[in-house]
Amino acid sequence: MITKTDSASLKPTPLVQNPAPRPLPGATQVFPAQSALELARTEFDMQATNIDFRPTEVSGDALSETLENMGFALGSYKKQATGRGTSDGKSERPRTRAMLQQLVKHVTATTSAQMEDLHKHTSAIDEASDLLEYLGDKGLDAGEMALLLGSALGRKNLGGAQRKRLEDALSAVMDDDEWTLKLFNRLEFGSTGKNSFLALKQLYQRATSRRTRLVQWFEEFRQLHDRQRKLKTLIRTLAFELSAEGPAMDAQLSSVITDLKRIMMFFGMEDHCHRVARTLAIDGLDGDGVIGTLLEVVQQSWMQVDWLEQQTSRQVPDARRQYAYVRQMGELVKLMTDECFEDDEQRKMITEVFSEYQEKLSDEGV
Template identity: 35%
Template structure:
């Protein structure tokens, strides 16, 4: 009797709970029902775990945001109270701290309320319950956008007409939101039309500096570049404004008139002699005899202006060439 060798292909194993089917592709083994149940339970368990992780992560993010808010509030309150202490040491500051609250419709109503709270905090700092209540009120007021401009506006002006700081607030908000996309000359033209411009620029400078100084360390780098860019523009503008006033004083012109001429020249991609002639002819009260002196001083001014004022070096050189050779 001949013994046949066992061939796995022709003798598939059989076991309880297993089944098979033959075919061109070979044997397909079906898992037992218990294994399928375990796999389903494992999948559900994994889903629950993922949901738990997502919930914990969301809670952690909220906790981190809350912690950042607490740190930011504490930093802003600390810097604000420094301002209050400084005011309390000067007669004008004392008068402002003790002034009655303005009408609720006043642009400075919120800032005046903050000063009142600051004054009360100095008085009741050693009373934990009073201090907690006052700090909570202060924190709520600081949640509203634009309070920094209102505060420094009140300190600078004392009082102003309604909406007089609207443009300053708008520019401040754009600055801290990193939305400022205007070119430098357009930005300068925008600011140059402000009434009480120099004082409003100082208000904006102080508000931006306060915001930058009260940012948490973790966020300071994120907003630092945007705020520094605005501070740099403001300082450039103040410098240009002073130089234009000097040119105006020497030529019998208002500094603002010189400033508008400078901005008009820089705002053109290319300066033509004919265009400059027309502008000079319409520049009152500059007489034809005064024009050479004005152009000479304008040339010196453009030589002193930083590169940031120009589109590029080519524009700067072309303007200087036209001014220098105007009578050639």
């Protein structure tokens, strides 16, 4: 994994504040069935069968409740698995290796085509004098090597020397900080997906950086090509790392939880914005357009009604639709987490500008 340099509190930051008045129907807290939270829960179920951890069902307070349960689960896991961590800052290799083999077994059973082009190297690895050099010469990256070696270790009737050779090679592969990211990139995008790895790596680094403001990361991610699949890959990478860490890695575990929380928050914001776009049904305004405008708004250090009026006129030329637009956007601002704002004063200023402009439009009879 890419080493985290900063720890984060396990205390969850809810996506939805508690504004008054109640948000409009178009901006209701909803996590769709295929949300990041549900995907992460599925990954944990598959990858962490030995951990006393089962996230709660998706509900109104799903994000906060699930993050709290993560913290409790990690604490109980630490008590149950005392002494299983490592002192050198790495995941516990036998545990990670077992999880990898379980993952390979699942992939082979459900999407065997993902492994077919790798299996053609299986017979040759038993004969290669330098296993890693051979795989590197064949163009395999660390993720593909891990998949192949994990599959090879799952074969029956392996001799002791043969098993040790494969385990040593896999341990060397796991020294690559990016092997898990490369592995899940391979599973999502296939052998032709290596060209997308740089963008995915940059996304991973932004997601795990505490130097980047949340709203800035949201903006960068919004512009990412094929973001749904890349986000799916990132979630699976983080979920695997969370499951693979030993109890000596509490700081890193806390950091991974924060990373997952950030991604879930983006998915929540994205869902709200698409719902608002569908509710407004304004020609030329889709969910991505609403996201872009919302992020532009919350990055304003200083805002006046004139600025909002100009922005609204660009987005909604039809004056008859502007009141509904401003009202919905104002509700979205209320739903944004505190982490998206510079401070409480900025949040208050933006909220007041929306209220003032909405009142102005009402007085004009728009």
